[in-house]
Amino acid sequence: MSEQGIKIGDVFDWELSRREFLGMGAVALGGLALSSLPFAPRLFSHDTSPARGNAHVPPVHFDREVYTLCEQCVWRCGVRAKIKDGKVYKLDGNPYHPHSNGMLCPRGQAGVATLYDPDRLRFPMVRAGDRGSGLWRRVSWDEALDYTAQKMQAIKQQFGAESMVFSSTHNLAQTQFENLLRAFGSPNYGTQRSQCFNAMIIANLMTFGMQEPGRDYSAAKYIIYAGRNLAEAISNSETQDLVAAIARGTKVVVLDPRFTKTASKAAEWLPIRPGTDLAFFLAMLHVLVTEELYDKEFVAQYTVGFDEMAQAVKPYTPEWAASKTEIPAATIRRIAREFALAAPHAFVHNNWRTSNFVNSFQAERAIAIINAISGNWEQPGGLFPDAGESGVPLGSIPQPPYPRVSALRLDGVPWKYPLVPLDIGVFQELRDAILAEKPYPARGWLIYRQNPIASLPERRKTLQAFSKLDFIVTIDTTMNDTAWFSDVVLPEASYLERYDPLSVVGDAVFIRQPAVEPLGESKSGLWIFKALSTRLGLQDYFQYTDEEDYLRQQIKPLGITLDELKTKGYYRPPSAGETKTGFKFDTPSGKIELASSSLAKNNFPTAPVWQEPPAPPADQFYLLTGKVAYHTQCSTQNNKLLHELFPRNTVWIHTQAAAARGIRDGDEVFVESAAGKVKIKATVTEGIRPDCVYMTPGFGHLSKGTRVSYGEGASDSDLHLTYTDPASGGQALSQTFVKVYKA
Amino acid sequence: MTSENKKRWGMVIETRRCIDCKACMVACEIENQVPLGKHRNWVGQIGPTGTFPTLGLRFEPGNCMHCENPPCERVCPTGATYQREDGIVLIDYDKCIGCRYCMQACPYDARYFDQARGVVDKCTFCVHRLDAGQPPACVETCVGGARHYGDLNDPNSEVSKLLATNEHTVIYEEAGTEPKVFYIS
Numbered sequence: 067m068s069e070q071g072i073k074i075g076d077v078f079d080w081e082l083s084r085r086e087f088l089g090m091g092a093v094a095l096g097g098l099a100l101s102s103l104p105f106a107p108r109l110f111s112h113d114t115s116p117a118r119g120n121a122h123v124p125p126v127h128f129d130r131e132v133y134t135l136c137e138q139c140v141w142r143c144g145v146r147a148k149i150k151d152g153k154v155y156k157l158d159g160n161p162y163h164p165h166s167n168g169m170l171c172p173r174g175q176a177g178v179a180t181l182y183d184p185d186r187l188r189f190p191m192v193r194a195g196d197r198g199s200g201l202w203r204r205v206s207w208d209e210a211l212d213y214t215a216q217k218m219q220a221i222k223q224q225f226g227a228e229s230m231v232f233s234s235t236h237n238l239a240q241t242q243f244e245n246l247l248r249a250f251g252s253p254n255y256g257t258q259r260s261q262c263f264n265a266m267i268i269a270n271l272m273t274f275g276m277q278e279p280g281r282d283y284s285a286a287k288y289i290i291y292a293g294r295n296l297a298e299a300i301s302n303s304e305t306q307d308l309v310a311a312i313a314r315g316t317k318v319v320v321l322d323p324r325f326t327k328t329a330s331k332a333a334e335w336l337p338i339r340p341g342t343d344l345a346f347f348l349a350m351l352h353v354l355v356t357e358e359l360y361d362k363e364f365v366a367q368y369t370v371g372f373d374e375m376a377q378a379v380k381p382y383t384p385e386w387a388a389s390k391t392e393i394p395a396a397t398i399r400r401i402a403r404e405f406a407l408a409a410p411h412a413f414v415h416n417n418w419r420t421s422n423f424v425n426s427f428q429a430e431r432a433i434a435i436i437n438a439i440s441g442n443w444e445q446p447g448g449l450f451p452d453a454g455e456s457g458v459p460l461g462s463i464p465q466p467p468y469p470r471v472s473a474l475r476l477d478g479v480p481w482k483y484p485l486v487p488l489d490i491g492v493f494q495e496l497r498d499a500i501l502a503e504k505p506y507p508a509r510g511w512l513i514y515r516q517n518p519i520a521s522l523p524e525r526r527k528t529l530q531a532f533s534k535l536d537f538i539v540t541i542d543t544t545m546n547d548t549a550w551f552s553d554v555v556l557p558e559a560s561y562l563e564r565y566d567p568l569s570v571v572g573d574a575v576f577i578r579q580p581a582v583e584p585l586g587e588s589k590s591g592l593w594i595f596k597a598l599s600t601r602l603g604l605q606d607y608f609q610y611t612d613e614e615d616y617l618r619q620q621i622k623p624l625g626i627t628l629d630e631l632k633t634k635g636y637y638r639p640p641s642a643g644e645t646k647t648g649f650k651f652d653t654p655s656g657k658i659e660l661a662s663s664s665l666a667k668n669n670f671p672t673a674p675v676w677q678e679p680p681a682p683p684a685d686q687f688y689l690l691t692g693k694v695a696y697h698t699q700c701s702t703q704n705n706k707l708l709h710e711l712f713p714r715n716t717v718w719i720h721t722q723a724a725a726a727r728g729i730r731d732g733d734e735v736f737v738e739s740a741a742g743k744v745k746i747k748a749t750v751t752e753g754i755r756p757d758c759v760y761m762t763p764g765f766g767h768l769s770k771g772t773r774v775s776y777g778e779g780a781s782d783s784d785l786h787l788t789y790t791d792p793a794s795g796g797q798a799l800s801q802t803f804v805k806v807y808k809a
Numbered sequence: 810m811t812s813e814n815k816k817r818w819g820m821v822i823e824t825r826r827c828i829d830c831k832a833c834m835v836a837c838e839i840e841n842q843v844p845l846g847k848h849r850n851w852v853g854q855i856g857p858t859g860t861f862p863t864l865g866l867r868f869e870p871g872n873c874m875h876c877e878n879p880p881c882e883r884v885c886p887t888g889a890t891y892q893r894e895d896g897i898v899l900i901d902y903d904k905c906i907g908c909r910y911c912m913q914a915c916p917y918d919a920r921y922f923d924q925a926r927g928v929v930d931k932c933t934f935c936v937h938r939l940d941a942g943q944p945p946a947c948v949e950t951c952v953g954g955a956r957h958y959g960d961l962n963d964p965n966s967e968v969s970k971l972l973a974t975n976e977h978t979v980i981y982e983e984a985g986t987e988p989k990v991f992y993i994s
Contacts, residue, residue, distance in 0.1 A: 124840055126941040156839050159950060169950050175835035297828035302952060309826050309953040325857055327828055330866035337862045695830040707835050710845065720861065752864060753857045 125150050132581040133160055133635025135569055137561035138173035138180065139698040140236045141165055141301050142569055144635060145174065147562060147581035154178055154562055154581050162636060164303060164571055171300045172696055176707040180560060181582075185544055185704055185772050187557035188586025197532070198551045200770055207587060207597070214512075214554050215601035217537045218250070221509045227251035228473035229507065231496065234514040238566035238578060239591035242608070243514045244489065246595050248468040249607040253475045254508065256493040258699075261521055264492070264796035266416040268485050269430030272662040273438065275652030278452065281413055283307035283316075285446035288408035290319045290401070292343045292417035292429070297327035299693035317408070319401060321346060321393075321417075324690055324718070324760050325753030334401075337755050340688040340800050341423040341679030342391040347414070347432035348676060349387030349395075350402040351379040354439060359406035361441025368651075369438055371661025371673065378661075378673035390676075409440035411447030422799040424791045425677035431662075432674040438658045451649055455570045458639060461622035465607045474505050483795045484668045492795035494788050497522055500531040510537040514591065515558065519547040520700035520764065523786035523797060524741045541594055544704060545771025556594055559584035565592065565613035568620050574638040575624070577617070577631050592616055670793050682757065682803035687723070689739065689802045690760040691782050700764035703775035714779035715762035716749040719806060723757075724750040727807060734809040737761070737780070739802050741787050744780035745809050759806055761785075816895040818875065818934055819961040819989040820948075821968045821977070826955035827868040829854060833947035833956060837872075840935065840946035847921045849873070849932040850947055867994075870955060872947070873898060873919040873932035874980065874988030881911035881920065896961075896989055897934045905929055916984050934958075961989065 130149040135142050136157070144163020148156050157177045161168035170177075190210035195201025205213075221229050232247040233256035234240050247255055259267065267277045283289075283304075289311065296305045312318055312331055320332040321343060329335040338346060354360050355376045365372050384395035384402075391398070405412050414433045417426075442448025474481055476499035477492040486492055497518065500508045511532075522528045532538060532551050540552040549555045558564070563584040569576045584590075589597075596608040610616035618628055624639060631637050650656055654663045661672040682688055696712035697703060717737055719729060729735055731750040736743055737759065744766065754760055765779030789798040829852050837843065837850050850872035858865045875898045882890045882898065889904035890911055905928040912920045912929060920931040935945035943949070948956045959966035964973075971977075972991060979988040 124842065124935075124937050126937050126943065156836075156946075169952050170832060170836075171952055172830055172832040172835045175832050175839065175950060178839055297830075300830060300952065305828070305830075305952055306954065309828060309955075313823070313826055313954075325861075325864050325866065327866070330856075330864070331825075331828065335862070335864070695828070706845065707838060711831050711834065751857065752859065752861045753866075754861075756861070 125155060128155065132579060133162075133577075133633075134562065134581055135238075135566075135576055135578040136166070136170065136174045136177060137237070137578075138171075138177055138702060139300075141303075142238075142571070142576075143170060143174055143302050144576060145170065145177070149581060152582065154181055160635060162634070163576060166302055167306060169302065169306065171302055171305075172711060173300075173698055173702055173705075173708060174302070176702075176705050177562065179705045179707040180543075180702070181562045181585075183544065183704060183706070185774070186560070186585055186588070187542065187544060187549070187555060188588060189557060190587070191555045193553045197553070198768075200550070202555070207589070210554055210556060211597050211601055214539050214556075215598060218510060218512070218602060221537065222250070225507075225509050226473060227469075228253055228471070229509040230254070231256065231476070231500065231508050231511040232514075233257065233493070233496075233511070233516050233518065235516040237515055237591075238569055239595070240514075241567055242592060242595045245465070245607055246599060246604070249465075249599065249604040250602065251469040251471055253471045253473055254477070254496065255475075255489070256477065256491055256496045256516075256518070257489070258493060258516065258521060259490045260486075260493045260495075260790075260795050261797050261799070263416070264486065264490060264794040265422070265426040265430045265791060267487075267490065268794035268796075269427055269434055270416070271487075272485070272653075272664055273431060273434035273659055276451065277454070278416065279449040280452035281415065282447055282450055283311045285411050286311055286316050286413060287447060288317045288319075288405055288412035290321070290405065290414040291328065291332075292321040292338075292346070292415070292433070293422075293692075294415045294417050295322070295326045295328045295692055297331060298695045300695050317404070323688070323755045323758045324692065325751075326692065327695075336393050336397065339390065339392045339755070340690065340758060341425065341681070342387075343417060344425050344429035344432060344674070345382070345387040345390035345676060346393060346398060347429055347436060348379055348382035348674060349384045349398045350405070350436055351375075351432055351674070352382045353384060353399055353402035354406055354436065355379055357403070357406075359403065360439040361410065364441035364443070365439055365660075368443065369658040369660050370655045371659055372439070374661035375435060375673040378671075378675060382676065405436075406440065409448075410442040410445035412440060413437055413442055413448055422796065423679040423801050424789055424798045425679050426796060426798065427791050427794040428671075428674045428677055430794075435660050435674065438660060443658070453572065457573050458570045458575045459623055460568060460570070460575070460620045463616065463619050464609050476500065476505070476508060477795075479795070483792070485664065485670075485793055486795040490795075492790060493518070494522055494797050495790055495795070497528055497531050498788065500534055501527055503534065507534065509535060511535055511539070513538070513540045513542075513548055513552070515542050517542075517546045517548045517700050519551060520767065520781065520783060523783060523788045523799070523802075525781060525783040526742060527788070528783075541591065543588070545769050546701070547768045550769035550771055557586065557588040558594065559588040559590050563588065564590035565617060566590065567592070568617065574636050575621070575631075576636045579632055579635070665793075680801060686803040686805050687719075688758045688800060689737070689782070689785060689804045690754075690758050690800055691763040692760065694762050697762070697764055700767070703764060703767060703778065704772040706774055709774050709778075712762075714747075715765040716747045716779075717806065718749045718751050718754050718760040720754050720756040720758075721750055721752055723759075723806075724748065729806070729808055735806050736809050737785060737804050737806050739785040739787060739804045741802070742784040744784050746780040748806075759804060815962060817961040817989070818895050818897055818939065818958065819968050819991065820872075820934075821957040821971045821991045821993060822870050823955045823957070823971075823993045824867060824869055825994060826953040827852065827870050828953045829868040830952050832950045832952055833870060836946040836950040837932070840938075841933070843930075844923055844925065847923070847930075849919075849921075849930070869992070870947075871917065871919075871980070871990065873934070874917055874986065874990045875934060877987035877989065878985060880914040880916070880984075880986060884910040884914040886910065893936075897936055897939075899933055899936065900929060900931065902926070902928050916981050916986065917988075
């Protein structure tokens with residue numbers, strides 16, 4: 067193996083490096099010969115130069131069809147991978163999976179370009195120059211894992227296990243990553259949830275005792291969304307349900323400062339002032355309570371704290387809310403009455419992301435309470451208890467008890483954020499604690515398929531936090547921005563090449579299984595964690611010989627074989643469909659808490675209250691972010707097919723605001739916040755409030771190892787400021803104000 | 810196929826169900842190995858129209874209209890473009906000389922020139938799938954359920970029923986092309 071570094075980026079070419087390696091050790095790379103790379107012809111149609119005329123006749127019969135699970139986002143649709151000549155030719159939706167119902171969104175369809183992305187990580191690498199220099203040395207798995215384990219052990223021995231930080235994004239192997247964290251003995255764990263919907267989760271926990279109740283679209287007559295943009299932030303089955311509901315005549319009201327595609331489909335779009343969703347819902351509560359438009363019987367039987375809540379919302383008249391929201395009082399009153407008339411076949415959807423302020427927790431509480439008092443619980447068209455991922459009992463893998471952890475968590479859970487669950491955490495606070503070295507310095511960070519450099523607010527701070535650490539390891543499928551600034555990069559096999567722990571949806575269990583062999587030397591998370599644990603002396607926590615053995619232990623109570631599960635891709639136990647009785651709200655009172663005793667205990671307002679959000683100065687704008695249908699967070703921009711649909715973001719600005727600044731559609735502008743400044747093209751539109759601008763998140767990548775997305779668009783993380791809601795730990799993503807001027 | 814049981818393939822698109830996710834475009838690209846940068850189908854966007862806050866926005870998915878009276882066929886000097894008995898308009902790539910008259914003639918801009926192969930190409934209605942009893946790739950994956958296909962000659966087909974119970978239009982009716990892609994708004 068060469069000691070000389072190889073450069074990724076300006077001069078680096080994956081194929082060139084392959085040829086360099088071939089010269090050094092052709093044996094190790096035999097399986098990587100270019101001609102044998104399993105690229106879909108589609109992605110290289112220009113290279114293959116078909117003969118003139120030569121018609122491509124697509125196949126209709128395939129060698130194999132593999133039923134597995136998509137991972138282009140976290141919704142986990144069922145897919146049918148159609149295999150021809152050892153390659154995945156196409157992906158179709160699995161009609162038996164309730165999340166896809168036979169359809170895939172553009173990201174799911176484009177999965178072949180993720181699988182055959184020329185920028186995939188193929189072998190373990192160790193940094194051979196400065197961080198971010200793009201100089202890497204290819205190493206064997208043994209060397210990479212030995213080195214990683216040795217550094218982790220040294221940190222543990224010298225500074226304590228808590229000096230090693232672990233973080234991971236929502237994925238099926240996350241349970242085993244968390245197993246590694248607990249076995250290692252560190253309390254420090256980060257997930258992406260505080261960037262997304264901590265406010266929703268904690269508010270629902272405080273009210274219903276569950277993170278997110280299910281919603282029955284099939285009989286809903288009235289739905290209110292606040293920021294949730296299902297036509298663009300596609301959650302496949304829920305998006306299907308929404309479109310079907312609208313076609314059926316369900317009245318949909320959308321509160322959003324921006325004219326989203328969901329807003330365009332709604333019966334009514336209300337361009338609410340950012341940060342004031344809370345005022346709208348408090349006023350709705352006021353109307354429902356004062357006009358007695360709620361389900362008294364349900365409230366009496368299944369809830370506690372009504373009187374306290376009713377007292378709390380008394381001051382919040384629609385007239386008061388009109389001055390905050392810029393929505394007429396009559397409209398608010400009318401919508402409250404319409405909603406009550408449609409109840410219980412009506413619900414207010416939890417909002418997340420689009421308008422996210424420190425007061426969002428209160429807004430989420432108000433939403434939960436509106437639903438509760440409408441009596442829509444377990445009613446057609448209302449909310450229902452969602453068993454989540456515990457609907458089918460699976461076998462567990464034997465392991466010894468975890469070591470006791472006494473160190474404080476860096477992210478302040480629970481000593482600063484008493485309501486936030488440990489497995490969710492407050493990620494931005496973790497980053498800030500690493501930076502401040504308080505309450506103690508962190509030394510190392512093991513990152514599993516997560517991209518904090520791109521996803522956390524104030525990217526500069528995240529980069530500075532990295533510089534505080536002695537050792538950073540990233541496990542991922544591509545050289546994303548976080549991998550680019552790491553010391554060791556371990557290649558994970560893509561979702562179409564590996565097994566993961568089983569996925570339970572409703573009353574059935576689904577399997578992710580390899581459709582094709584892993585590219586290069588990439589491995590599954592299950593394999594990587596076990597191999598690393600063995601070197602850390604933690605093998606007793608990983609008692610499975612390989613991925614299939616892990617799955618066999620999981621399906622043991624089900625009485626089926628792994629082959630049976632693999633053939634159909636899912637299994638529904640015979641007991642499925644039986645009505646479960648004895649549901650109890652998992653709250654201190656066992657009822658829905660309109661006034662929450664847990665909140666009272668922790669000195670938070672027990673019933674929802676108004677908290678005035680900050681507003682931008684006259685010459686500045688609210689900075690909004692929100693998804694498009696063509697990308698998932700910061701992870702799909704390097705996919706060629708999706709890049710083709712949406713190559714780079716722009717900044718939306720209202721026609722009048724643009725004219726006042728001499729900005730025309732397509733002009734380059736600077737967007738500047740207190741955190742940073744980016745250059746980006748402007749989209750001038752009527753479809754946004756004049757006091758707001760909008761950017762699609764996830765662009766402006768720094769890594770030259772992702773050659774399609776590098777340099778495309780601008781990063782919202784360069785602009786976002788860090789504000790944390792003390793109750794939920796949620797990052798207030800919309801609380802950043804910006805100046806916009808011509809570049 | 811006997812004449813009394815003659816199929817007439819057509820599409821019905823419910824524009825109110827289209828959310829512009831473009832899954833149909835990606836599905837088609839992969840299914841038919843369309844060169845990067847070219848597309849056989851599209852989602853047109855009309856709007857936002859109006860002024861804030863009174864706005865409208867509409868999406869109009871499309872592809873080759875498989876016209877009953879296809880202008881592309883008429884202008885083709887070699888007979889490469891032809892219509893099947895079931896109404897689907899196809900290209901015989903061995904006969905296509907790449908002159909691109911058909912691209913000029915098509916009012917829907919449904920055709921593109923495939924540089925590598927030196928021929929014109931377009932939507933085939935996924936005829937390979939149809940002949941195997943499968944839906945076109947764009948229809949199968951449509952998240953909003955906006956795209957429908959079926960036999961226009963069969964009164965019990967999904968498309969016939971949709972057309973019988975809804976007002977519908979075609980694009981550029983005045984051109985006399987008689988498209989077999991119908992729109993319900």
